[in-house]
Amino acid sequence: MIENYKFGIIGGDSRQIFCAKSMISNNQKVNMFGFDKADIKCTNTINELIETSKCIILPVPTISEDNIIYSPFSSKVIYLDEIIKLSKDKKIFYGMPSGININDDKLKNIKLYNYAQREDFSILNAIPTSEAAIQIALTERNETLYGCKCLVAGFGHIGKILARILKSMGTDVTVSARKSKDIAWINSLNYRSVYTYDIPDKQKYDIVFNTIPYLIFNKDVIVKSTHENSLVIDLASKPGGVDFSSAKELGIKTIHALALPGKYFPKTAGEIIKNVIYNILKEEENDE
């Protein structure tokens, strides 16, 4: 499908290693830098890697602190600035869901792509996130998912995938949303629906999966939607949608489950990075 590119992967965790392996299995050429602690063959210098690559791939998250590439397998510090300085006429792919600030002057003649802000990245990662949420729910309880009452708060990518798996496992799934069009969708897909603002007025759930990234489950809502054996799993990025201190005070077991794809399924997460980069390249080819 994809023509033969030369990829250079700099920094990152095991996801980038799996991304590289998957690219190699597609007969792509891949060089790596920043993986010496993982016994991966690397180029001697960043310069060498960039010179021999057409596409530079930076990790997700791209930087661990200002200007420093997130690079747990590297024995040396790698600076973002340096990469940018060397990358004239290259494509740089990086992954920062929250975006990144780079001085525009430095970016002349560089094409930058934030793969972590694309919708396909978000959709594809909803699968490992949902499977990890299932694993957490299975591990943390002494009951099956079959037969339990679950609330999925929010009907975005994760809510859609998670609700589908839960229902097929025989749980009684209610999904919340704010808009009547989403309520229509939820009903069409045979879930129970509840307007998000109505959550406290309905019923108590055995498990609450929150995917909404702002405070929904304050003390009052927790009291009304849970019982003493309920489990609350917050899948929304920080600060999440649950008042954790109230939950603790009420004795409701609550887990803030973040960055699940990389932690639970790094191989899948690495393949997603690859696929989204391929999508970007394909779209460019089609546009040209």
Next chain:
Amino acid sequence: MIENYKFGIIGGDSRQIFCAKSMISNNQKVNMFGFDKADIKCTNTINELIETSKCIILPVPTISEDNIIYSPFSSKVIYLDEIIKLSKDKKIFYGMPSGININDDKLKNIKLYNYAQREDFSILNAIPTSEAAIQIALTERNETLYGCKCLVAGFGHIGKILARILKSMGTDVTVSARKSKDIAWINSLNYRSVYTYDIPDKQKYDIVFNTIPYLIFNKDVIVKSTHENSLVIDLASKPGGVDFSSAKELGIKTIHALALPGKYFPKTAGEIIKNVIYNILKEEENDE
């Protein structure tokens, strides 16, 4: 849920009758005009209906020709102008997917809502449309859906619902879309995916369901995606997405299936009109 309104239904087909029955079963007050040929009790005049109603409900489609309300069960012609003239301080609900032009001057002090252009209307109608498409596919072929290769072209509301039913019936479903994010969704939901522009380069299908409202299936695409026993069902509104004359010439059985909810499941279609009007009223209540 909904407070007690007084609804006045003017014109339309059996969907409006089912809408009325469903409202009455919810303890709403409903007056009707324009159903004398259907043996339904009507007010004597339009004026009487409007005076005693808070919400006027016009049918879908609202007009059958310029200024004339679509009203197959009425022995008299009903004029849109007249309704508007009488409806000061009322809410008027009407259903024209393509919109309607009404002179603004006449609309002072009237609240107008086009329920047929709302997304919840479109989502909810995707269910009867999909079931009707299934019925057509079952009726027109001498084989089960189980085991057949289907293409669903387009991943909008109908595409999403239809693909789900087809897959659960054991067909081999491929769904087409243009954008990589939709392709990601299609894969996430365990269908085969194909970029719409790639349809002719892939395989031949036993059934093609088109939901895309512009020409996709020209002669070349039909030749490449169908075989002599294929069935093509075009669900897209006129002019549809299929070159019907080429299909005919090629001997491929093709059906342009339009306005299915009202034709196949008028009771459901009437209840959807009711539910969307309820949604509009609830949203207004919440906003106030």
Next chain:
Amino acid sequence: MIENYKFGIIGGDSRQIFCAKSMISNNQKVNMFGFDKADIKCTNTINELIETSKCIILPVPTISEDNIIYSPFSSKVIYLDEIIKLSKDKKIFYGMPSGININDDKLKNIKLYNYAQREDFSILNAIPTSEAAIQIALTERNETLYGCKCLVAGFGHIGKILARILKSMGTDVTVSARKSKDIAWINSLNYRSVYTYDIPDKQKYDIVFNTIPYLIFNKDVIVKSTHENSLVIDLASKPGGVDFSSAKELGIKTIHALALPGKYFPKTAGEIIKNVIYNILKEEENDE
């Protein structure tokens, strides 16, 4: 898979024609007799067909009256006796769900297989039967299946397949069975369950699909499990499980839907006959 056999098909309806076509598409040699009215090339005599065939295939049902092969496309009467007399050292495949009596003396040196009494035949036909039942339910009502309350009485082959399709279309499915182990299964598969003897004590259904081949729905049970708009579809072979005269008296729309695969999906039904004959031959090969 299957070695090269020589099949001779005598009599039957379009299912046998589709069976033949499907065998030919697998590179099998097939001769036919009894299809002159369907413009199908036949051997001149039965004798010629049998001499050149290793496996003789008789239709389902095999006989329409005593000793006379069911043969709507034949301009001549074909006698079972004659076929048997000529078939020394042949395998004869026939399809009589209720069995058939043949004088043993005549069967020396003939291997007889009743494909219609095998469980794989019954399982495979549950799919076209279920799809036909869905088609009937869609055609006979003015509402979608989505959202309606259905009872599937009986959890045999048809009950299992039909319940699965209904549920995936968004109906509220209750399945009845007599044994606690079947109730356990029904619950495991996320349907509502009811003991068959409890049907009248539970609720009213929009659609009742009966698959139990003895009287369950007597007047009392009909009264208690249906409402005036209910539809009852009896899929059980004669005399069926519904007291039709009581249903009529009560004004409940009732359909005795028999022999659906052949009527609705003859191509699929023909392919099933082929597949079951292949299964029989494979099992014999494995046993040898």
Next chain:
Amino acid sequence: MIENYKFGIIGGDSRQIFCAKSMISNNQKVNMFGFDKADIKCTNTINELIETSKCIILPVPTISEDNIIYSPFSSKVIYLDEIIKLSKDKKIFYGMPSGININDDKLKNIKLYNYAQREDFSILNAIPTSEAAIQIALTERNETLYGCKCLVAGFGHIGKILARILKSMGTDVTVSARKSKDIAWINSLNYRSVYTYDIPDKQKYDIVFNTIPYLIFNKDVIVKSTHENSLVIDLASKPGGVDFSSAKELGIKTIHALALPGKYFPKTAGEIIKNVIYNILKEEENDE
């Protein structure tokens, strides 16, 4: 449903405690013996418990060694003999999947029920077993289940439930069986099928779930059906269906996962014991 019984639970692990709690929540009277180490209120003596109970419930497994009740929460040894001697005119429910030998003379006037040998027990436990298998597969791999190739060997209770969950999670599921009627079922349910003896001739799987309780996966079959990153989970009771030493030698990760309901979901497992005992009592009531 169930009339008021007096239950006496003797010995067992946390499943019996959850069984008791669930019975109490149904307003049943329950006495317990053998749970002093778990801080559960017990009768002072076995005698006291039996005298005040109509139904005696022994655990699963019933005995840990000859004549000694499996009783991890008891500080004293409990003898099966003693229970039987005291239980004249009582019903005794016990759970030994492999059966138990009790001298008939001692059983006069006692009604004995082995709930662990009933089919409803086996069906209901297939759910927690399958969810535990899913949890193991999620935990042991660095990839999602979505998109992986799974083999479910055997189409009994566990095979049926497990295949359904796997498929709904987006895995590519193949199910094996020996009989053509099961192959027909497997195909009807939209899985890929393979005759068990054909497993080595088909493909390699990312995960193999074995449910067949005799040796299927010998060295040759393992070599042909797995690759270096495959995971083999044997769910069949000892000795299982996998040649573990060959698997080890070949470097294929293999897990013999036994007695999963009690280990992973003791609350559910306890409720299943309760439900099966209720089923037995209901069947007796109906028979009387």
